Amino acid sequence: MAELESPVVMSKLITFLSSLLERVAESNDLTRRFHPQKISVFHGLSRPTISVQSYLDRILKYANCSPSCFVVAYVYLDRFTQRQPTLPINSFNVHRLLITSVMVAAKFLDDMYYNNAYYAKVGGITTTEMNFLEVDFLFGLGFHLNVTPTTFHTYCSYLQREMMLLQPPLSLSKSPKLYLCLNEDDQSTPQQQQQELAV
16 A cells, blocks of 8 residues: 555554554453453563553664555454464553564565564564564464455555544443454455454
């Protein structure tokens, strides 16, 4: 999508993604008391002091990856949460999941990308930790990295629609899990995929 190349659109995308991920993390923090959540290598010992917005801005500034990487990283996060229901995004793991998903997306999509040591510095973690996060993330995705053009377009359309609506934050008690549920079967028609869109 050519409009992703615009700095204004990218700024809005980063703002919306950070808002969405913060709402999901806060919601899952509240439900942690009632639903068991698995601890993993993605969990920090404490909540990072940097906001999700600032963290995404930092990744955007220093990663130098293509704008499409952020949409694909969102697809990966969605797939990861669907495949790992006992490991929901929360305030203890959102930052590590973000840096890992963007790095994996850059490696899969871009012809030129930085190594794990560079992404570790951008993310504020050690290279060893970045390596462990990458391996766990890939296994968590079941190595399902390919994003079809139809899936990419569907996610872009969803993000564009949501950014234009600028909906007020959802009530946290309403929905503890927020993610897209897309059928990536290539035989699905666009109408069927639109029907499968759920937030």
